[in-house]
Amino acid sequence: MPKLQNLRKYWKLGVKNFNTQYFDINSANHLVAKEGNYQYDLMNIVKKYGTPLEIVFPFILEERVDELIDLFNSYVKIYRYPAKFFYHYPMKVNQNKEFILPLVTEGANLETGSANELKLVKKMWSTGSLNNKIKVICNGPKTKEYLDLIGELKTKNLDIIPIIEDLNELAYLKSYRGNVGIRLSVDVKVSSHWNHKVDRYGLTEKEISRLGKIKNLKILHYHIGSQIELLKDILRPVRKAMEVYLKLKQINPSLDTLDIGGGMPIPYDRKFRYSIDSLIENLIKFLKEFCEKNQIAPPNIVCEWGRYVVSPAQVTIYKVLCEKDIQQGKNRKWYVVDGSFMNDLLDTWALHQKWHVVPVNYLNSKNKTQSWLAGMTCDADDKYTGQGSYISLPRLDDLEKDDSLYLAIFDTGAYQDALASHHCLLSSPVKLLAQNGEIKIIRRRETLDDVAKTFGW
Numbered sequence: 001m002p003k004l005q006n007l008r009k010y011w012k013l014g015v016k017n018f019n020t021q022y023f024d025i026n027s028a029n030h031l032v033a034k035e036g037n038y039q040y041d042l043m044n045i046v047k048k049y050g051t052p053l054e055i056v057f058p059f060i061l062e063e064r065v066d067e068l069i070d071l072f073n074s075y076v077k078i079y080r081y082p083a084k085f086f087y088h089y090p091m092k093v094n095q096n097k098e099f100i101l102p103l104v105t106e107g108a109n110l111e112t113g114s115a116n117e118l119k120l121v122k123k124m125w126s127t128g129s130l131n132n133k134i135k136v137i138c139n140g141p142k143t144k145e146y147l148d149l150i151g152e153l154k155t156k157n158l159d160i161i162p163i164i165e166d167l168n169e170l171a172y173l174k175s176y177r178g179n180v181g182i183r184l185s186v187d188v189k190v191s192s193h194w195n196h197k198v199d200r201y202g203l204t205e206k207e208i209s210r211l212g213k214i215k216n217l218k219i220l221h222y223h224i225g226s227q228i229e230l231l232k233d234i235l236r237p238v239r240k241a242m243e244v245y246l247k248l249k250q251i252n253p254s255l256d257t258l259d260i261g262g263g264m265p266i267p268y269d270r271k272f273r274y275s276i277d278s279l280i281e282n283l284i285k286f287l288k289e290f291c292e293k294n295q296i297a298p299p300n301i302v303c304e305w306g307r308y309v310v311s312p313a314q315v316t317i318y319k320v321l322c323e324k325d326i327q328q329g330k331n332r333k334w335y336v337v338d339g340s341f342m343n344d345l346l347d348t349w350a351l352h353q354k355w356h357v358v359p360v361n362y363l364n365s366k367n368k369t370q371s372w373l374a375g376m377t378c379d380a381d382d383k384y385t386g387q388g389s390y391i392s393l394p395r396l397d398d399l400e401k402d403d404s405l406y407l408a409i410f411d412t413g414a415y416q417d418a419l420a421s422h423h424c425l426l427s428s429p430v431k432l433l434a435q436n437g438e439i440k441i442i443r444r445r446e447t448l449d450d451v452a453k454t455f456g457w
């Protein structure tokens with residue numbers, strides 16, 4: 001019988017570097033999630049609610065945002081950095097109420113990317129659900145509706161700052177009374193899927209320099225990309241941005257904040273090799289030295305790391321329905337699952353994202369099959385092939401009679417919900433909340449009628 005310690009190691013569970021410190025194996029060889037001294041046997045949840053399913057763990061959100069804010073604040077203290085850190089959660093990463101409320105409760109400020117996201121903020125603000133100290137940064141292309149809403153919330157005393165992305169926004173915001181920010185398109189190439197040669201967002205250094213004084217300028221913002229693999233690629237844009245900050249500060253003394261956007265990666269496939277500690281320490285050290293050398297007050301620091309905070313707070317579980325030979329690979333099998341990668345985990349298709357896949361049961365199985373996973377739509381692209389490698393999973397012919405294998409896909413809390421679709425008119429999975437030892441259905445599984453209605457039937 002493989003020892004528990006070996007099994008944990010094999011499935012990479014309980015490892016902080018893999019964000020699996022919340023998961024373990026119990027005596028029944030099932031996958032469990034641990035919330036304090038409580039633990040959830042995921043197999044019991046599967047039996048009760050069926051698959052495909054998604055489970056949200058608010059305690060993971062709370063722990064991650066607390067750790068992030070504490071870490072920044074401790075380096076601010078260690079380096080006697082004479083300004084403040086503010087975490088803004090970018091709502092686009094996951095707009096589910098069950099994600100946003102725990103984050104805000106733990107002290108996250110918000111970042112919006114559209115008028116609709118800001119409408120959710122308005123709802124929370126007008127019902128008195130938000131602390132009056134909360135700050136909201138508004139990014140994204142600004143429609144008139146979006147700009148009007150910003151103006152309206154400003155008059156309702158919300159600390160809200162629009163970030164100018166384009167010159168037309170600047171013109172509209174001329175009559176705006178509150179603070180504003182401006183987005184710099186940083187001319188640095190970094191290693192990230194989203195760092196495009198041509199960035200349609202923000203203004204170049206040249207364009208910004210032509211603007212002269214900007215009324216009530218408070219924030220210089222940039223966003224270089226998501227899932228940035230190298231530490232130097234996070235730090236190089238900071239230097240470039242600070243060079244612009246320095247020039248802007250001379251004619252805009254109200255400028256006091258640098259917003260470095262998103263970019264902190266999570267270890268989907270261990271391509272990146274730096275810790276969050278080293279990143280924050282290097283960032284604060286650099287800003288302090290740069291400002292001392294150039295004799296300006298160090299800026300407040302804003303980060304908008306969403307993926308890093310929320311990805312590990314959701315797992316998606318599929319049942320393996322059957323297996324099928326992979327024609328090109330000897331002894332390699334397709335495991336056909338009862339959900340869809342194209343619909344529920346769209347980044348599999350869009351970015352060839354690598355996922356950490358762990359069985360929910362039979363974690364002690366000795367014999368493995370080298371497999372790829374196939375989804376339920378009739379689309380040849382509905383598959384997960386582990387970026388060209390195989391996924392080693394328990395053999396189906398070793399299962400007990402009439403039993404099934406279930407697979408957990410980790411880190412599905414970022415972006416997948418907002419991108420989810422209905423290819424082949426499949427229903428979205430049931431979504432559960434696991435909190436304080438209890439399980440609650442937060443979105444019931446869509447019925448055929450629900451999906452048909454979406455398409456006018």
Ligand SMILES: Cc1ncc(COP(=O)(O)O)c(C=O)c1O
Nearest residue numbers: 090223226262263304305306307
């Ligand atoms: C302006 C802005 N801020 C923050 C983010 C979130 O970045 P990340 O995916 O690294 O959390 C994004 C993502 O696209 C973004 O566009």
